[in-house]
Amino acid sequence: MAKQAISTPxxxxxxxxxxxxxxLELEKMERISSKELARRMGLSASQIRQDxxxxxxxxxxxxxxxxxxxxxxxxxxxxxxxxxxxxxxxAGNLGKxxxxxxxxxxxxxxxxxxxxxxxxxxxxxxxxxxxxxxDKLTAFCEQSKPQVAVLCIPKGAAQELxxxxxxxGIRGFWNFSHFDLRINxxxxxxxxxxxxxxxxxxxxxxxxxxECSSLQDE
Ligand code: NAI
Numbered sequence: 001m002a003k004q005a006i007s008t009p010x011x012x013x014x015x016x017x018x019x020x021x022x023x024l025e026l027e028k029m030e031r032i033s034s035k036e037l038a039r040r041m042g043l044s045a046s047q048i049r050q051d052x053x054x055x056x057x058x059x060x061x062x063x064x065x066x067x068x069x070x071x072x073x074x075x076x077x078x079x080x081x082x083x084x085x086x087x088x089x090x091a092g093n094l095g096k097x098x099x100x101x102x103x104x105x106x107x108x109x110x111x112x113x114x115x116x117x118x119x120x121x122x123x124x125x126x127x128x129x130x131x132x133x134x135d136k137l138t139a140f141c142e143q144s145k146p147q148v149a150v151l152c153i154p155k156g157a158a159q160e161l162x163x164x165x166x167x168x169g170i171r172g173f174w175n176f177s178h179f180d181l182r183i184n185x186x187x188x189x190x191x192x193x194x195x196x197x198x199x200x201x202x203x204x205x206x207x208x209x210x211e212c213s214s215l216q217d218e
Pocket of ligand 1: 089090091092093094095115116117118134152153154155157161175176177178193194195196
């Protein structure tokens with residue numbers, strides 16, 4: 001039987017469930033009802049039940065969810081125990097910040113290589129990894145087979161580089177470059193990150209409170 005596609009909004013809520021459940025674990029909470037989880041997360045209980053039903057339910061109706069078990073199951077769905085190889089291209093201000101502050105391992109990924117076209121970065125180490133020159137990229141990908149690339153390069157360089165990376169086996173892009181990549185292969189996943197959009201959403205809601213119930217109700 002064909003697998004049922006899970007909608008993007010549901011997928012986008014999964015990391016948030018995982019994060020909240022982690023906080024509940026730290027509070028030593030063992031069980032939680034969908035109503036209480038909904039209250040804490042600013043969602044509705046029916047939304048939570050609908051989301052969880054996409055994955056078979058998880059729950060004991062009326063008895064609440066076991067916090068640790070639920071977190072583990074959602075973590076499994078998110079693949080947090082995987083070790084997907086990640087490379088980061090562009091070790092400038094943003095690239096260094098992402099490499100240093102993002103805990104890739106907690107999210108099922110492992111940062112295994114950093115690359116930059118600036119030869120002056122050749123002797124620099126970021127997040128414990130040497131910054132390789134771009135002429136090492138092909139051999140590195142052939143040997144280490146990374147699956148994901150983080151793009152922290154200027155937008156003008158993004159498309160050409162993405163095409164090259166796809167030919168080297170990259171299947172997913174975490175794209176900070178502010179360029180909408182044109183990729184005709186549905187098996188390649190692109191997650192665009194625009195911090196500016198997030199800030200503008202906040203600014204909109206600051207100016208139009210009456211039109212904006214809550215940014216958390218997503
Ligand atoms: P930066 O100039 O500090 O770093 C860019 C790095 O990319 C440099 O080290 C440069 O040598 C390298 N680079 C340039 N072309 C390359 C290529 N073809 N191959 C490999 N390396 C290459 O710039 P910064 O501040 O780190 O920003 C990087 C990009 O991220 C910019 O396009 C910026 O607009 C964007 N950005 C995106 C944000 C977002 O929310 N998506 C937030 C902040 C910046």
